Amino acid sequence: MANIAIYPGSFDPITNGHLDLVERGLKIFDHIIIAVAKNPAKKLLFDVEERLEMIRVSLAHTTRVTIDSFSGLLVDYVRSRNARVILRGLRAVTDFEYEFQMAMMNRRLEPAIETVFLMTGLRWVFLSSSILKEAAVHGGNIQGMVHEFVYQKLREKFNLT
Secondary structure (H helix, E strand, O other), rough: OOEEEEEEEEEOOOOOOHHHHHHOOOOOOOOEEEEEEEOOOOOOOHHHHHHHHHHHHHHHOOOOEEEEEOOOOHHHHHHHOOOOEEEEEEOOOOHHHHHHHHHHHHHHHOOOOOOEEEEOHHOOOOOOOOHHHHHHHOOOOOOOOOOOHHHHHHHHHOOOO
């Protein structure tokens, strides 16, 4: 049985921090499924299909990653994909409390599923999709913080030339 991890998130958009976590996760897991959450209550810049496309292009170099989307409970999705691990990244102590609560709730809902945390690479510890979008909307130079395709999509979205 393959050692599969599910890496869930909104990925609005996927950043080099996310990509770094995937690359490092592939040193531990045979396969990673990036699961883009469909959350209509969350105000997102990109729709699900746009986010899936950006992830596909950003990770086109590897065959050990599957890109998918889901709605509903994460543990139900993990179970449906015959996985037993949720992969999450931690940037700073501020991430820990939220991630800990989510991991404990997921464990309560499905004790057979484990959550594995990887620390974000030091190079990307400051980077989040939110802060990236904030810089981009004001014309900040975000090149090198995202895949070139994602960079172009952000420029299009914010009408930057």
